[in-house]
Amino acid sequence: MTAAVSHDVLQELAGHFGIATEFTDWLGEHREVSDDTLISVLGALDVDASTDELARAALDDLGNRRWRQVVPPTVVTRVGSSTEVLVHVPAGASVQLSVELEEGGRVELEQLEHFVDAHDVNGLAVGEAKFAVPASIPAGWHAIVATLDGAEISPEARVALDVTERRQRGASEPIVEARGTLISAPDASSFDVPEPVWGLMAQLYQARSSRSWGLGDLGDLRTLGEWGAEHEADFVLVNPFHAPSPVTPLEPSPYLPTTRRFLDPSLISIDDLVASEPVSQEVGQRLAELATFCRQNHTRDVIDRDGTWLAKREALALCFDAARHGDDGRWHAFGAFCELEGQGLIDFATWAALCEQLGGNWRDWPEEYRSPNNEAVDVFRQEHAERVEFYCWVQFVLRDQGAAAQQRLRDAGMRIGVMHDLAVGVHPSGADAWSLVDSLARGVSVGAPPDQYNQLGQNWSQPPLRPDALERLGYEPLRDVLRAAFAGAGALRIDHILGLFRLWWVPEGRDASEGTYVTYNHEAMIGALLLEAERAGALVIGEDLGVVSELTRQVMAERHVYGTQIMWFEFEEDGSPKRPEHYRTECLATVTTHDLPPTAGFLELRHVDIRDQLGLLTRPIEEERAAEQELVDAYRQQLVEEGRISNDATTEEVVLALHERMAASEARLFGVSLADMAGDRRPINQPGTFREYPNWTLPLADADGNVLLLDQILRSNIATSVVESAKRAR
Known part of the structure; x- marks a missing residue:
């Protein structure tokens, strides 16, 4: 069938929709996109090009489209x-x-x-x-x-x-x-960082304190941020706070949420909630039992999201009942919140209630429930009005506690405060995929082409927003996502900001390397981003790693969107490690990131061992280890030449020296990982894997693998030493 379709017609059709027919890979080699891939991607945009006749008819229709x-x-x-x-x-x-x-x-x-x-x-x-x-x-x-x-x-x-x-x-x-x-x-971002600052970076669910309910929450964010402010930190970058499914088993990755418009209920601090919504003595006793159940897992070498959520869901239901009969002012504020959020909130809450009845994957539901516009869904909403209201109220509590945390960090002296993280997309069986059926492409998922650190490419199993649908809907779906992401934040990190310019679409059933780029209207995408940032009074940082077009960096510089530079990925033209004075000014610079081991683990080549064990290398282990050791040795040599360490420096001494060196960079923002403050070696995520590695489920631990709570880390000498080495000259 594919062979009968004119290659030239396919190429022209692809051009109309911004679908790349060729590209340059990470090795600088020219690649042609297969006709099969083009047909699949066109199909995801409702363009049937499976035969030559249909492809030509689609091309003719495009000629009249703008005139209509x-x-x-x-x-x-x-x-x-x-x-x-x-x-x-x-x-x-x-x-x-x-x-x-x-x-x-x-x-x-x-x-x-x-x-x-x-x-x-x-x-x-x-x-x-x-x-x-x-x-x-x-x-x-x-x-x-x-x-x-x-x-x-x-x-x-x-x-x-x-x-x-x-x-x-x-x-x-x-x-x-x-x-x-x-x-x-706005023509450009107006948020100014006039002098170098530093901040903390945390996967917040790892930052469990002794008072936590099994996961780090917004109360722990406040604790971490206030501690950081005492040490001159100006921000805390956290993982995406987007909501997962309301039914277990929960997807552990914060980068594969069910929605990007609403928040994860596990973030709620029950103690803080009870302080604002007093409960009876009987309810208080049950809450204490639930807290004890969650805290018994603090010493285990696994993060129990499912157990924590089930306990918190029961606790939240008890607090919701108290809130309905409590302070009228708070309840009226909840009503105003619902009115402001509108139908999007109601649809999300309805979806959550449906999940409790029908399971977490809406694609397995009876046909009459697979769209929020169906009559059966409206009937369900009315019959389960109290449960729908409960999930709306949970989002109200989250927004309230998030805003309070940001205010506390600003009051403590932070110039930026909370830096939220925006994931690239959503889970195909989740709330947004259910409610935004006209906005998301089907039959494809977002990923990344092969690069140096993921040589097989990546498939993130996320349906992408359709560029044509965004244009048709006035970018409202993007606006709603951005508006939610900026709430309670002084800055927003955009994961894979390349996605505002182009995304790598992978057809279903194909390897990640068999995808192609689809272009977006970056003027509209960046415009929407800057408009919402201006309203929030927030800074914007784009994660521009990997295969990045020149256009992306040019637009970011022109419009004062900060970039991202990870030390291990940065080199001079001669191949040597990039010197601190050569980092970009409008940039968030870090030694490591959540897709690499903590700094000590990288120095000890833990990432090479893991990728070898999982079969992710495309060259012999000896070559890979030699190449990575050469990189580590190059940094050690620079540190020796700069007088920061001796030739026989320990791993811990090199970690401190690297932070001290990066603190002297030209980058206005410098991020320090909480995992480095713990002395951890284990990566929280190994890209290119699903369940082969315990992604997003490992608690923070010391060099020997002993689990650590936030209280212990913040009292430790290593945490103090790392942050002292990270302080910026002003």
Whole structure:
């Protein structure tokens, strides 16, 4: 079947949708994308190119698509800059264009001279007009509205074009309208870091204290942050806080959540909740029993997410009942929160309640429950209104405790405070995949092509947002994700910021290396990001590691989006380790990251041993070990030459020296891992694996593998030594 499809037609179709037909791999070699991959990716965008006839028909349809749109579904501009908009109407018809401002008011747009021949759309002659969007439009999510005279628009034209009708009192003809979204974004980030600062980095679930319920929570974030502030830290970078499934077994990876719009209930500090929602003595006794159950796992060498969540879910239900009969002011605040979050929150809470009844994978549910728009789902929502309300209230508590934690860190002296982490995508069987059915591509998943550290490529099992759907919906799905991510944060790290420019789509059933890049409208994606960052008063950091296009780095620099540099990945042109003075200024620099072992483990080549044991190497173990040892030796030699260590320095001494060296870099932000403060050796994640390695489930431990709680780490000499070596010259 594939052989019958014209290669040239496939290439042209792919070009219309921003699908790469060729690319350069991490070794600098040119690669052609197979026709099979192109057909699969086009299919994920609802373009059937499985036969030559269908592919040519799809190509013909694309030729008329923009002429059927009276206004573009999305127009993007920058504050202080003007832009132009093309409008399509039946030839000879009059049209007015205006902008409805988000905060109220209306701006009429000037029509410009513009002469083009009419275009035939299935027998309808369609003309084109041009309008100017002035530079004075303020930042915001606005509507762009085309108004046509109903008397001039035939019934056939109303069918052919994307318009709606509305009646005005006393008018003989309806007003015919077409609407789109106007995103007016800041030209660049206005958040300034005037001098070098340092901060902590933690997978918060690992940061369990003696008062925790089995997992590090927002109370522990406050403890860690306030301790850091006492040592001149200005931020705490945490793992993504996105929600997992409400039913066990839970997906352990914080980078594979069920939704990016709502938060993980396990983050709630029950002690803090009880302080704001007093409970009866009987309930208090049950909460104490549940806390004891969770804390008995603190010495085990595994993080028990399932047990912790089941205990916390019972505790939260008890607190919810108390809240419903408690303080009226708090309950009214909850009502205001629900109104602000709207249908998205209700859908998520409904999905969670459905999961409790039908299981965690909505794709296995009866057909009538597989869409939030189905009548059966509405009936279920009404019949289980109290449980839906419970899951809405849980999100209210999370948002409240998150905002309180951020305020405490700022009050303690941190300039930034909490730095949230935004995952690339969501689980295919989760809440967003259920509710955003029109926005996510099916039959493909997001991943990464082969690179130096993942030589087989990566498949992250996440359905990507469709670029065409984002344009059609005015980037509302992205806006909602960003708005949630900035809540309670002074900064946001965007995991794999390349995804705002292009993503590696892998067709189902294919190896990760058999995917291709799909391009996104980066002007709109970055514009939405900066607009929401401006409203939150927050800094933006992009994780721009791996195979990165020049365009990505150029746009990030132009718009003051900070980048990311990991010491082990940075080299001078001659191949030697990058010197501190050559790091980018607008950058978050770190010695290690969550996808590598802690620094001590890297120095001892733990990552090589793990990848060898798991069969992830593409060259003999001897070659891999020699190459990585050469890198470690190069850093040790530099440290010796700089007088920071002796030739026979211990692993611990090298760790401190590396932090001291990186603290002197040009990067405005320097992140220090809590795992390094513990003296841990074990990576929390091994990319390219699923269950072959205990990803995201290992607690923090010392050099000998003894499990450590947050209290112990913060009292330790090694933690004090590491943070002292990390302090920046100001």
